[in-house]
């Protein structure tokens with residue numbers, strides 16, 4: 637798994653970004669202090685231990701990168717809280733390791749990198765051009781082959797689908813039909829849904845027999861899923 641990431645020694649860092657600080661985050665995620673429960677999937681915890689989150693935020697925020705908190709990434713957007721990234725990734729893996737995943741809302745590129753570190757083929761869509769440009773640079777410098785598109789992610793990526801997993805990292809008022817339609821049989825979709833202050837993290841699993849099972853994982857706070865795209 638780690639072989640997929642080209643990590644420079646300096647990327648492994650010192651001080652507030654040291655391995656000890658990162659290990660503390662992993663223990664926090666594991667121990668279940670979060671109201672939504674602990675993270676039990678060692679593959680997910682390993683990916684979070686491996687990926688240097690401080691490279692996905694502004695240098696001025698690097699010392700806070702291993703706190704279990706969302707951080708600003710500019711343009712009014714945030715890199716999600718590690719617990720949320722872990723929980724969404726765990727839900728995506730719960731019915732077997734997906735081969736190909738679509739992410740809506742690239743943002744910093746962190747969630748996409750966690751998925752790529754797990755060996756998943758990642759397709760990600762971002763509506764803010766400037767954020768996508770920075771995220772693409774990060775994918776390149778980590779040696780990752782993540783496919784990305786500047787577009788309104790609510791239309792998904794039909795030419796590249798169907799996807800074994802779909803993860804939406806911005807909250808809309810309801811599940812998006814166009815995305816559910818791009819989910820493969822036996823696929824899993826994870827998305828925050830609901831009004832600000834009342835969002836739920838939903839998991840939708842399309843069973844092999846075509847039946848769809850929905851699960852409510854936790855209360856969450858995401859930035860809004862918006863329409864259209866901007867430079």
Ligand code: SAH
Nearest residue numbers: 715741743744746747763789805806861862
């Ligand atoms: N997964 C990101 C989280 C970023 S926050 C990370 O790991 O850093 C959510 C992102 O979704 C923002 O960058 C926002 O611009 C983007 N977004 C919101 N609505 C969108 C849409 N309709 N299509 C694509 N991206 C969208």
